[in-house]
Amino acid sequence: MGQLYYVYGFIPDIPEQNLPELHGMDRFSPVEYPLVYGLRTVCCPVPEDEFAENAFQTNKQNTEWTKENAFHHHQVLNELLKSAVVIPLPFGSVYENYESMKSTVSPHKEKIKKLFRELRGTEEWTIKIYADRKKFDDAFVKNEDEIKKIKEEISDMPRGRQYFALKKLDEELHKRGRAKVSELCSDLHESLKPLTAEVQEKKVWRKNLSVRREEMVWNGAYLFNSHSTAEKALEIIHEFQDNADRKYPGLAVEAAGPWPFYHFAEIQLSETNEEGG
Numbered sequence: 001m002g003q004l005y006y007v008y009g010f011i012p013d014i015p016e017q018n019l020p021e022l023h024g025m026d027r028f029s030p031v032e033y034p035l036v037y038g039l040r041t042v043c044c045p046v047p048e049d050e051f052a053e054n055a056f057q058t059n060k061q062n063t064e065w066t067k068e069n070a071f072h073h074h075q076v077l078n079e080l081l082k083s084a085v086v087i088p089l090p091f092g093s094v095y096e097n098y099e100s101m102k103s104t105v106s107p108h109k110e111k112i113k114k115l116f117r118e119l120r121g122t123e124e125w126t127i128k129i130y131a132d133r134k135k136f137d138d139a140f141v142k143n144e145d146e147i148k149k150i151k152e153e154i155s156d157m158p159r160g161r162q163y164f165a166l167k168k169l170d171e172e173l174h175k176r177g178r179a180k181v182s183e184l185c186s187d188l189h190e191s192l193k194p195l196t197a198e199v200q201e202k203k204v205w206r207k208n209l210s211v212r213r214e215e216m217v218w219n220g221a222y223l224f225n226s227h228s229t230a231e232k233a234l235e236i237i238h239e240f241q242d243n244a245d246r247k248y249p250g251l252a253v254e255a256a257g258p259w260p261f262y263h264f265a266e267i268q269l270s271e272t273n274e275e276g277g
Helices: 053-059 063-081 098-119 133-143 145-155 159-195 227-247
Strands: 003-012 039-047 123-131 196-201 215-224 251-259
Touching (some): 003 098, 039 098, 123 159, 123 227
Antiparallel strands (some): 123 215
């Protein structure tokens, strides 16, 4: 069987002595950095019987295979991020040979170079907020004076009316609790936006896609203007979390980064195995 070119992404043309020594997909062959149109392609050879389109689609059904190789893909990009702007390609970006990869890159070379300039010094982070609904709603009731007043009024009602009044109140609490969670998420989001060059609100994950048992209520990708603004954002997040722990237990913020520019440097190339490619 022959070999194919697996491409992780692109970095600027930096001196060879500054390029990290990394292992490729087979975990022993080196990652290569050929210079293509004034930018460096991060790639490695891969076996055709494992990464050709049909074989790749079959292997993707193997959860362990996908998890192991997708994690390796991310590790390589993350390691490069320590010393360069990284324009990532999705997991599974494979080309028949060097020439096919080069011809595919050609129409995008100026856009990639422009992204290098625009993204230099910035940091991409993801911010997710999770809610333990029961814990939050219980705390919400205790902190809302209007709710406490309504509950006192219900306690003075005849028993027959109390049942229906409490049922109606529970529905109202559920509605208000969700509105309060949305308000708090929006408040944090708005406080972070001035520190960013760009923001993407992402779809929240279903519980079966998350490792956490709480419900995800916010999911966003943030391109912070600099390392210092990213640090300022973390201070705001910690302050938000401290306030939530005191007044609205059940909310948890998860900030992660910096990442390769998965959300703010999307390049769609042809002739790949990745979904949508």
